[in-house]
Amino acid sequence: MFDPVGSAALPIACAITLLLLGAGVLVQTRLQRHSGQLPEVATRGNTRLATIALLALMIAYLLAMHLGIRFSLATTGFVALAIPLICQRLSVLPLAIPIAFILGFGSEWLFTSVFFVDLPGTR
Numbered sequence: 001m002f003d004p005v006g007s008a009a010l011p012i013a014c015a016i017t018l019l020l021l022g023a024g025v026l027v028q029t030r031l032q033r034h035s036g037q038l039p040e041v042a043t044r045g046n047t048r049l050a051t052i053a054l055l056a057l058m059i060a061y062l063l064a065m066h067l068g069i070r071f072s073l074a075t076t077g078f079v080a081l082a083i084p085l086i087c088q089r090l091s092v093l094p095l096a097i098p099i100a101f102i103l104g105f106g107s108e109w110l111f112t113s114v115f116f117v118d119l120p121g122t123r
Contacts, residue, residue, distance in 0.1 A: 011120060015062045022055035046088060054085045070121035071111075076104030 029051060061078040065071060083096035111117040 011062075011065065018058045018062070019055075022051070022058050025051055026055065050085050050088055054082060057081055057085065065120035068121055070108075071119035072104045072108040074104075074120075075107060076100045079103050 026048075029048060057078060061074055064074045064077075077100070080093075080096050080100035083099065084090050084093055108119060111119055
């Protein structure tokens with residue numbers, strides 16, 4: 001499907017990076033909670049739940065592209081859902097949707113037209 005050294009390197013590197021960052025945030029939150037360094041706002045269960053939801057969203061994003069969903073659509077959906085999870089407010093959704101479209105379709109154009117990288121679902 002992809003050349004393991006060439007065009008496959010980017011999606012694999014992104015997958016590994018996303019999963020490691022998500023796991024790192026969970027571990028950091030857990031360590032700070034036990035040491036008492038987290039602010040009161042961050043010690044609520046919502047932060048941990050949002051972190052777990054974001055990690056699940058990252059896995060769903062990678063799985064969607066693996067199943068053949070076009071990169072631009074998967075990225076648009078991921079960003080549109082990730083921004084409210086990170087901010088923990090639905091009021092940012094009107095701003096998140098245009099950002100998601102720009103990042104999703106703009107990055108697909110950049111990777112396929114400028115850098116000539118084969119992305120999932122762009123053939």
